[in-house]
Amino acid sequence: MEIDVGNITREVLYGPLSQGLVRAFLDHVLSHSLAVCGQLGSTKNLPHSRGKKDLIETSELNYYLxxxxxxxxxxxxxxxxxxxxxxxxxxxxxxxxxxxxxxxxxxxxxxxxxxxxxxxxxxxxxxxxxxxxxxxxxxxxxxxxxxxxxxxxxxxxxxxxxxxxxxxxxxxxxxxxxxxxxxxxxxxxxxxxxxxxxxxxxxxxxxxxxxxxVPTCLPRHEGYTKLMYRYLPMGKYLSLLVDVTRFSWEVWKMKPESGEWTKMFNIDLEPEFASSLYCVLTPLGWLKFGEELIFSVRRVNGKGNKRYNSYCTRICIAYNVRRREYEPFELAPNLDSFLVHRNSLVWLDGC
CATH class of the missing domain: 2.40.128 (Lipocalin)
Incomplete structure (x- = not known):
């Protein structure tokens, strides 16, 4: 079902909608233009989105949280x-x-x-x-x-x-x-x-x-080399990213109705980042329901377990799964916790 978002008014959105129309509206809007990350526990939320030219655009919400x-x-x-x-x-x-x-x-x-x-x-x-x-x-x-x-x-x-x-x-x-x-x-x-x-x-x-x-075939390490198992929502699926190295991951998805796991693909950024001895990449959230993955670039602080002994920088990257390409962009400093958020005009019927 295709819909023209421009023809859906705010008044219509606040009224009762059929389940199909709500889902179609959200799928259309969310897959094309919306937010990915912001800071928890802060009055600032700095999302980024894909604009009409398919370039990363950063903007600050015009609402004080x-x-x-x-x-x-x-x-x-x-x-x-x-x-x-x-x-x-x-x-x-x-x-x-x-x-x-x-x-x-x-x-x-x-x-x-x-x-x-x-x-x-x-x-x-x-x-x-x-x-x-x-x-x-x-x-x-x-x-x-x-x-x-x-x-x-x-x-x-x-x-x-x-x-x-x-x-x-x-x-x-x-x-x-x-x-x-x-x-x-x-x-x-x-x-x-x-x-x-x-x-x-x-x-x-x-x-x-x-x-x-969880899948029994997942790789497992012990001690300081223990792998990070990173869970992220991905549309209707729960995704699991296993960081095999600092710059490569196995990506799995789970059907929440049945608990069935499927391995999707591997992400390998070792060739691009292997020489970066003092940074690690941390997955933050998905764009376009699994087409694009956002990473933060964390700076390693001294020796020890690089997973924990690191801090966020201003730099993030957007990795396109299909094209196997990435695009760097900057966020404000001191952002350490992130939450996937989707802008919409949806409201609660009767509230």
Whole structure:
């Protein structure tokens, strides 16, 4: 289905749309022009995009992000403000609309969050995970079996709908507390970039968490040469990049419905960067649903494990998978955390 974005007005976008039209609109806009990365926990968001001449263009959002950005979906970002209560907001930076979610009290426990769109019900859902720390479970306010909660935006008035995790083994359950979750279309994933046997995937339509095994044939190293397993959302798939060397990767993708893994291709930038003794490349996010991968160039700081003992520079590169070419570009300094974001005019029906 092809659509003329110019003929879709803001008023139409704010009204109820069919699932097919919403998907067609997002696919058209997102695959052609939108953002890739910005800083977490900052009032600045510096995305870059492909312009009409297919060149990298950098721009600053014209919206002041007031709080820490935790997640993004279809142009909507999830912001959190941590005081004696936790205040969460869904914001569309392109339209400057903002919607407050039900707040909740906290005893100092840290949380992770994710927002995703459920196509079957045409609803947005927010997932909250309690991260164990400061003896949060010993305090009795939160229990290990009740640490994952789902809220349907515009429907639920409190955070009481818990996701069952009792069926998970301890090794799989520990993934809930390792890193901030990732989202693909209608799914939330808990992963660990230091390698784990599992990926935990929450189907937001059924609200069931399933542990999926990672490919058993992945290369494994130990000690300082241990490989980085980097998980990144890639459209409707979860991708996994295994850095075989500082400048080469195996790229895999997983179907979130079944946990089926497929090896896609290898990326080899050794010929171009092998002489760069004091830098490493870190994958940040995908453009055009897997056609292009953005890397940050990190400077190695002294000796030791280059994966951890490094810092970001201003330089990033955009690698085109099909053409096997890369293009360097610059971002503002001191950007160390990145989040894939897609500009759109989408808003929440009824909010």
């Amino acid at each position: 007031k709080h820490e950005v935790m997640s993004s979906c279809n142009g909507l970002v999830l912001e959190t403000k941590d005081n004696t209560t936790i205040d969460l907001y869904i914001t569309n930076p392109a339209t400057k609309q903002r919607f407050a979610l039900p707040p909740f009290m906290t005893n100092g426990a840290p949380f992770s969050y994710a927002i995703a769109y459920v196509a079957a019900s045409m609803e947005y859902k927010v997932v909250r995970t309690v991260i164990p720390g400061f003896d949060v479970f010993k305090a009795g306010e939160y229990k290990r079996d009740d640490c994952v909660v789902v809220l349907t935006v515009g429907v639920d008035k409190d955070w009481t709908r818990r996701v069952r995790i009792q069926h998970l083994c301890s090794k799989a359950r520990n993934l809930l507390f390792r890193q901030n979750p990732l989202t693909t279309d209608g799914f939330v994933h808990w992963v660990w970039d230091d390698y784990s046997e599992y990926v935990l995937t929450l189907n937001l339509e059924t609200e069931i968490i399933t542990p999926f095994l």
